[in-house]
Amino acid sequence: METPEINKETVSESKVVSNFIRFIIDRDLESGKHTGVVTRFPPEPNGYLHIGHAKSICLNFGLARDYKGRCHLRFDDTNPVKEDVEYVDSIMDDVRWLGFDWNEHLYYASDYFDKLYSFAEYLIEHGKAFVCDLSFEEMRTYRGTLTVPGKNSPYRDRSVEENLKLFRAMRDGGFPDGSCSLRAKIDMSSPNVNMRDPVIYRIKKTHHHRTGSDWQIYPMYDYTHCISDALEGITHSICTLEFEDHRPLYDWFLDQLPVPCHPQQIEFARLNLTYTVMSKRLLLELVTTGLVKGWDDPRMPTIAGMRRRGFTAAAIREFADRIGVAKASSMVDDELLMFCVREDLNKSAIRAMAVLNPVKLTITNYPEDKVEELEADNNPEDASAGKRMVKFSKTLFIEREDFSENPPKGWFRLGLNNEVRLKHAYYIKCHEAVKDESGEIVELLCTYDPASRGGGTEDGRKVKGTLHWVSAAHAVPVELRLYDRLFTNSDMSVIEEGKSYKDYLNPESLIINTACMAEAALMNVKPGERFQFIRQGYFHVDKDSSEGKPVFNRIISLKDRWIAKSTK
Numbered sequence: 001m002e003t004p005e006i007n008k009e010t011v012s013e014s015k016v017v018s019n020f021i022r023f024i025i026d027r028d029l030e031s032g033k034h035t036g037v038v039t040r041f042p043p044e045p046n047g048y049l050h051i052g053h054a055k056s057i058c059l060n061f062g063l064a065r066d067y068k069g070r071c072h073l074r075f076d077d078t079n080p081v082k083e084d085v086e087y088v089d090s091i092m093d094d095v096r097w098l099g100f101d102w103n104e105h106l107y108y109a110s111d112y113f114d115k116l117y118s119f120a121e122y123l124i125e126h127g128k129a130f131v132c133d134l135s136f137e138e139m140r141t142y143r144g145t146l147t148v149p150g151k152n153s154p155y156r157d158r159s160v161e162e163n164l165k166l167f168r169a170m171r172d173g174g175f176p177d178g179s180c181s182l183r184a185k186i187d188m189s190s191p192n193v194n195m196r197d198p199v200i201y202r203i204k205k206t207h208h209h210r211t212g213s214d215w216q217i218y219p220m221y222d223y224t225h226c227i228s229d230a231l232e233g234i235t236h237s238i239c240t241l242e243f244e245d246h247r248p249l250y251d252w253f254l255d256q257l258p259v260p261c262h263p264q265q266i267e268f269a270r271l272n273l274t275y276t277v278m279s280k281r282l283l284l285e286l287v288t289t290g291l292v293k294g295w296d297d298p299r300m301p302t303i304a305g306m307r308r309r310g311f312t313a314a315a316i317r318e319f320a321d322r323i324g325v326a327k328a329s330s331m332v333d334d335e336l337l338m339f340c341v342r343e344d345l346n347k348s349a350i351r352a353m354a355v356l357n358p359v360k361l362t363i364t365n366y367p368e369d370k371v372e373e374l375e376a377d378n379n380p381e382d383a384s385a386g387k388r389m390v391k392f393s394k395t396l397f398i399e400r401e402d403f404s405e406n407p408p409k410g411w412f413r414l415g416l417n418n419e420v421r422l423k424h425a426y427y428i429k430c431h432e433a434v435k436d437e438s439g440e441i442v443e444l445l446c447t448y449d450p451a452s453r454g455g456g457t458e459d460g461r462k463v464k465g466t467l468h469w470v471s472a473a474h475a476v477p478v479e480l481r482l483y484d485r486l487f488t489n490s491d492m493s494v495i496e497e498g499k500s501y502k503d504y505l506n507p508e509s510l511i512i513n514t515a516c517m518a519e520a521a522l523m524n525v526k527p528g529e530r531f532q533f534i535r536q537g538y539f540h541v542d543k544d545s546s547e548g549k550p551v552f553n554r555i556i557s558l559k560d561r562w563i564a565k566s567t568k
């Protein structure tokens with residue numbers, strides 16, 4: 001495949017933060033080692049993509065974009081047992097949703113099965129691979145340990161002819177699963193365990209989601225990956241740190257084989273997030289055991305979950321840029337992701353008023369049947385979002401938490417005889433809290449200052465608190481799903497002895513609120529729309545909404561936890 005020519009001028013103009021990978025690429029372009037950049041994102045279709053994959057996608061597709069190269073999407077589908085078409089489809093959706101495009105460069109490792117097979121015969125013919133009859137357990141004992149060198153397999157010195165005959169018989173289904181394998185002949189005493197005659201092909205009489213029952217043997221990842229990279233003309237093969245020790249093997253295969261080029265493998269640290277598990281195995285388990293409601297449950301760290309929750313692609317890309325790329329493993333604070341989401345939504349989300357925990361408020365000096373239409377900004381950050389009219393009347397709802405009979409020091413919300421502003425409306429003062437037999441407040445009796453319409457007065461007196469509200473007769477009930485962190489443990493890689501990750505599930509990760517009363521306009525929303533409920537947070541209309549029954553996911557509260565704590 002041709003390597004695209006780089007346009008250096010555009011690159012130097014683009015506003016990018018450098019990192020060690022860009023440094024390597026710049027050097028390769030300068031020295032003429034490469035004339036352009038080709039990267040790839042190589043997911044295994046055995047689960048949905050998560051925020052860690054988003055980091056890798058933004059990195060690989062971002063490099064291709066900035067260097068005017070290209071990035072391939074390649075499904076690493078060499079393990080037929082765990083793979084599924086549902087995953088392939090979801091991965092394509094997620095990459096596109098994140099804002100990236102592989103154009104015509106969609107590949108499957110399984111497309112290379114014929115070539116991979118021929119290369120394996122090539123290795124045999126050159127005395128670099130042999131068929132080994134050791135079982136996997138025996139192989140493990142022969143392999144040695146980090147400190148003890150391995151021992152050669154008793155089958156290592158089979159002739160080329162015998163190996164070819166046996167390998168073809170493996171291919172043709174002549175042996176049962178696990179009875180033998182094809183191994184590279186490298187060095188059983190290598191200090192790098194990966195180099196101790198690794199398996200290249202294993203027998204697996206399993207149906208494959210693309211090649212059906214064509215194959216009874218499947219190539220191993222380490223063998224497949226480097227050859228796929230070379231066949232596609234990848235220049236920089238970027239992967240996570242756990243593959244660092246596999247790099248000598250990556251290079252060894254490419255050095256032995258007549259491949260068109262030799263890509264450079266570069267490793268970076270994977271993303272770890274606080275309060276989050278990212279192992280596909282655990283995410284799958286959460287789904288299959290029903291601990292969450294599917295891969296796109298809004299509490300999941302999957303791209304599908306974050307999208308359903310209401311995160312924007314722009315926020316995720318911004319997060320990926322901010323965390324950058326490094327060699328050292330680290331744990332990223334989930335609040336940074338939340339910060340990026342909040343910052344992006346603040347610019348774009350339409351404002352609305354919704355009262356989550358309503359208490360009735362009556363304005364005793366307001367005319368009985370009067371209804372006023374008051375003007376409200378749709379987004380104070382964006383004048384082009386326009387204005388809307390909200391209805392005001394004698395009976396309102398405000399948040400129960402916004403009233404206190406015995407307010408603590410520094411209380412700016414409603415109390416007896418203190419004045420607050422109702423957003424977009426009037427100043428009010430509370431004179432009495434009416435209670436039921438149990439002592440619970442059922443109604444607040446207030447008066448308003450008609451001269452304060454729109455939120456100010458002629459005498460210029462100031463009030464400190466501003467509350468949101470809805471007109472009781474005009475408000476509509478909406479369902480809210482209030483999401484929080486799925487886990488309570490900040491570092492989910494540290495699990496106390498005798499416990500499992502499930503012991504750290506947050507029992508309050510989802511609270512369903514059906515008491516909420518919202519501005520009437522929120523009855524006519526469409527899935528995908530996002531709002532800021534003022535003073536409450538950002539909300540996203542869920543796909544579970546139906547005509548007259550809107551359901552909102554809380555994307556995130558307005559304040560980050562640190563601020564929330566310090567102002568409690």
Ligand code: ATP
Nearest residue numbers: 042043044052053055056239240270271272278280
């Ligand atoms: P596994 O291989 O165990 O199924 P994986 O998370 O490595 O899981 P892949 O589908 O192989 O899943 O990953 C595709 C790409 O995403 C790989 O290049 C991998 O390095 C990268 N990737 C996976 N997890 C992270 C992460 N947490 N941070 C950054 N990149 C990641």
Ligand code: MG
Nearest residue numbers: 042043044076
């Ligand atoms: Mg992997």
